[in-house]
Amino acid sequence: MENTKLQLLPCEQKHLPVLMTWVKTESQCQQWGGPFFRYPFDARSFAEDCSWRELPSFVVQDSGGELLAFGQYYARLDRCHLSRLIVAPAARGRGIGKGLIKQLALRGCCDLKLDQCSLFVLKENLAAQVLYEKLGFQQMEYPEPFDGLELCYYMAAAAKEMLEMEV
Template sequence: MKTTLSPFQRSDMPELMSWIDSEQACRVWAGSWFQYPFDQQTFSRDCRWQDMPTYVLRDDDGLMLAFGQYYKRLDCCHLARLIVSPRNRRQGLGAQLVVKLVAEGSCRLGLTRASLFVLKSNAGAQELYQSLGFRTCEYPEPEPSLEICHYMVAPVHQNEGMNA
C-alpha cells in the first residue's frame, strides 16, 4: 500500500482518539502518565502534538492509517507514541511508519541513530523493531519508570532511511 507521511492536524484528533479504546491500550501506547479516560482537551495536552514533530501515515485517499512522533533524546531521533489504526494492522504499516519517521526525524535533527521504548510484554512490536535494525540496549540514565520497557537503538543510514 502506498502511503505518505504528513503532519498531524487538529482535525485528526477524533480519529486518533477512537483508536485508544481502553485504559490498557492507552498505557501500551502512551505510558502510565497519560490521562485515561480522556477528552479532547486532556488528550491534546498529554499527546503534546503541538510541542513536538507529530505525523500521520495516510493512504492515497487521505485516510489516516498510523500516527507517530519524534524528538531528540540522547543524541538519537527518538520515536514516541507509535500506533497503527486497529482496522489496518498486520499490513506492514508499522514498518512504513517507523522507516518514514526515522528518515524525516534523523534528517531534520541531523542525527545518525534512532531510538524508542517498547513494553517488554509487547513481543510483536519488539519483533518489528528488530526487523528494522533496532537492538535492545541498556538505557544510559537512571529511570525507574522504565523497568517495564526495553530501550532500543538503531543506526540510521542518511539518505536511505533504515534497513527495511
C-alpha cells in the same frame, strides 16, 4: 501495502478525534502514550498529553486520505527518539508500521541532524518488539534513571542500516 502509496503528513487537530478511537482501554493507553498519559481521556486531555503541538507529530494517510498511523520524534540522548507510534487497528499487519517508522526515522534524523534512532517498547508488546528487531533495533541499557523503565525496553538502531533494510 506498498509504502509508496502512504503519505507522511504533519498531524493536525482534525486527526485527533480519529486517533482517540484507536486507544480503547487503559492498558492500550499506557502502551501507546506512556505511564503519565491520562485515562480515561477527553479531547482536551488527549491533545495535551500527546503533545502533538510541542513535538514533531505526523500521521500516515493512504492515497484516499484515510488515517492509518501516527508517530512522533524528538532528540533524546543524541538519537532521534521515536514515540507514540500507532497503526489504526483495522490497518495492522499490512506493513504500515514499517513504513511509519522508516519515514519518521528519515525525517527525524534529517531534521535533527542525527544518525541513530531510539524508542521505548513495553516488554509485553511482543508484536512491536518483533517489528523493531526486524528494522535493526537492538535492546540497550538506558543510561539514566527513568520512571517506568522497568516496564519497557530501550532500543536503538543506526538510521542508515534501518532505512536500507527490506522487511
